[in-house]
Structure formats: structure tokens, C-alpha cells
Amino acid sequence: MPAWTGVRTATAFGARCVQTTPFADMIFRSVDESEDCLTLSVWTPAGAPTDRLPVMVWIHGGGFFAGASDEGRHEGTALAERGVVLVTINYRLGVLGFLAHPELTAESPTHSSGNYGLLDQVAALRWVRDNIAAFGGDPGNVTIFGESAGSFSVSALMASPLTTGLFHKAIGQSGAFFSRLSLPVVPLARAEADGVEFARTVGAASLADLRAAAPADLTAHVGPNPTRFAPIVDGHLLTGDPWDVFAAGQQQRVPLLAGWNSAESQQPPTTIAAVRAQLRRQFPADTAEALRLYPTDTDSDATQSATALASDLFIGYNTWKWIEVHAATSGMPVYRYLFDHVIPTTTGDPAADSPGAAHATDIEFVFDTLDTRALAWRDVDRRVADTFGAYWTTFAKTGDPNGEALPAWPAWNAASRQILRLTGTPAALDEPHRARYVLLDRTEQRLRDQDPWH
Secondary structure, eight states: OOOOOSOOOOOSOOOEEOOSOOOTTOOOOSSOEESOOOOEEEEOOTTGGGTOEEEEEEEOOSTTTSOOTTOGGGOOHHHHTTTOEEEEEOOOOHHHHHOOOHHHHHHOTTSOOSOHHHHHHHHHHHHHHHHGGGGTEEEEEEEEEEETHHHHHHHHHHHOGGGTTTOSEEEEESOOSOOTTSSOOOBHHHHHHHHHHHHHHTTOOSHHHHHHSOHHHHHHTSOSOTTSSOOOBOSSSOSSOHHHHHHTTOSOOOOEEEEEETBSSOOOOOOHHHHHHHHHHHOTTSHHHHHHHSOOSSHHHHHHHHHHHHHIIIIIHHHHHHHHHHHHHSOSOEEEEEEOOOOOOSSSSOOTTOOSOBTTTTHHHHHTOGGGSOSOOOHHHHHHHHHHHHHHHHHHHHSOOOOTTSOOOOOOOTTTOEEEEESSSOEEEEOSSHHHHHHHHHHHHHHHHHOOOO
16 A cells, blocks of 8 residues: 555445455455455544553454454443453455465475465564553554464464564454364475465466466365365464474464364254264274263264364364463463353344353353344353453453452463363363363374375
8 A cells, every 4th residue: 555644534445355255144345356455443542642551452263264353242442441442453365365386385484385375474463562651652562363263363473483572462252273284284395285276277378378367267266175275384373383383382482362163064954873973983092081081872972972072173182282382381381261151032032942142142241242143142151251351351361361350260281181161150260071082082083194295
């Protein structure tokens, strides 16, 4: 964008980045999509420009192929009213954000390609460092936070050498690059090979042909796997698998608050036979233990276990591993939570048989934007939103979520293993389901032993 003088009007959201079909719960306030989408939004409390307040930078989710910072549920007013400067950012998505290709690598001064969406996030953090003081923010007290792909992004930014000094605390809500069972990172060579194959499918004989193609044509040819183009180990932004970077203590050593929801991947009714067959396929070396940890005595048990397993594979295990390793190698405080508050329906209380808090249902509580969804919100829901905002902003201010009138939240450590269960009545409890994650950890390690590309 060219420089300007005087006052520039900035009261409308910019375009969202080009993407495939967004998720049903994404309601945008921007009017269109464009390649010219790298904008951010800032909320400040009244009188903030001279206050040097803590800064919170939100990274939206959407599987790295959908989403935008302008969703109504990302409205920053309530958080800013708690005494922080809030920034929400866009980043390139899908094939336009994460395509690697040998020609792109060859022309790059860093000899890398593919992580453009993450580089956008780094550029936004550099903008915050250089400019946020003009909005009342403290560039020396920045917290990055995100949900789903945004949380995966937080883990990647913590593993990157490019982000040193750009943030000072991190919050991860559901997800991290710590498992090949969910969303794995792959090496540059593999990603480049996929980029060459993609170019062939769209009829592009060269990089020039790819650049000449309409963005909509490129996104239309991604194929059945929408997360095909996602962050990779490019040798520049990510110099190694985050698992290895964190294990070696080479990550950004900052306080971390992280956790996930109690039913991240809710499954439809199923049968004893179906779930037992799935467990045998998933855990061929540990079938007896898997059958014990994921009970299938009745069809009802089997359905609950199907949700538990899908949730563990999708989000639970990788976030658990992130917390475990960062706590062990960083020397920094870590706080772990389990969000277990079920949202109401459009007409009343949650269904009695709800398995737990679904994926992404924490967002409206963090931002206190419940009214962006037409649900039958109750007083208890508003209390949960108030509690979320208090914990999150207190952590952003001090690196510790504990504050006046808040239930005590013990720091995570390998000895006590206590977490906070976030509900209408938050309370600390001993870590649940650890045996499941230890089982998945063995499975993950076998995968890495079979394919030690790093």
C-alpha cells in the first residue's frame, strides 16, 4: 500500500483472502474476497494512545484454507474494554498461501517456498512491533493467540527463528503441529513435488502459467483434501519439525496457556462392532489397551468412545504433546485447560446427551461475542464468557491467568499434572485421560520411526 499523509479512513474491514467454501459457522463482515487481503484490525480502549497497554494478536482458524479476521465473533470491543489492545490479522490461505514449487524455491533469496501464510503472520507481528505504540499498545508485551489453525499457527510461530522478540506470551486453543496423526508438517521436497503435481492438474507448464491463472481456478483444483496446502518445514520459517525444535528447547521460550474442548470431533451414533474394528486398525500393536481406554460395552459407550477417539486424533493429542514438551524444555510457566461448557440450542438448554463442548465453540466465549449467534443464551453462558475474558487478558498482562475473584488455576507441571476445567463453575482437577494420550504417543512415535524424514 502506498504511503499517505493526513488522516486515512479505516472504518471498514478489508477483503478476506481467497478461499474455498468456508465453514458454516463463519459469518464474515467483509464484502468480498481478494488477493489483496493482507490487512489487520486494531481495537483500543478509550484514551489508549499513550498507555502502552498489553497487546493481544488473534490468528483465526479455518484449516489453513478458510476464515478471516473480520468474523463477527472476532469483534474485539469486549477484550479491549478489559485493558488490552487487540489486533486481528488476515493471512493467505490454501494454495495461494502454502503452495511450494521448485521454481518458487529457486527464485527465493531464502531458497524456500510454501509458507507464505505463516510469513504473512510474521509480517503482521513485525507491523505490531513497529506501529502498535501509536495505538496505545506496548510492543514489548505482545501475546499471540489463536484457535484451531490459529492455534497450530501459534505452535509454528513458537518454533520459528524468525519470530524472536516479536511476542512474549502465547495462547493455543485447540491444536498444534505435534502429530502426524492429524495435520502433519512435511519437508520442502515433498511439498515441492506436490506443487509440481498440482501445476500439472491445472495445465500450468511453468511458474508464469500458475501466476497467470485466476485465483478461483487454482482453488477449484485443490482436490478433495482441503488441507492439502498447509504449513511445511521449508528450511526458513520452519527449520525443523516443531516436535524436534521444542524437544531440543530451541523454541521461543515464552509462557504458554493452552488446551482444548471436551468433544472436538463429535461423531454420529455408531455400533460396538464398528468402533472395535476402528480401534484394531488404529492400534494394531496395542489393541487390548485401546479397547480398555475407549470402552465399547454398549452402542452408547461405543458412540462416546468414537467421539473421544476422533477428538483425540484431531486435536487432543497434538495439543497435549505441545504442552508436555514446552513445559519440559522451556523453563517457562504453562497453564492447561479443558473447555467443557456446552452451548445451548436455538430454543433452550443443550441436548441432554451432548458429549461435550464442540470444536470452535470457545471462540464466542473468549471474545464475549455470544450475541453474534442466535442461540438461547443463558446467564451461565455469560458468566463463562466473563471468566474466559478475565483469564485470557490477565495472562496477556502478566503471564499468569490468575487474578482477583477468579478460581485458582495451577501451573502445569509433570509432578502434579493439574489443569483447569472451564465451565460455569471453573475448577482445578487432576489431568483426565492421560493414559489415552500416552497410548497415542506410542503410536505417534512408531509413525516417526517408520518415516524419519527429519
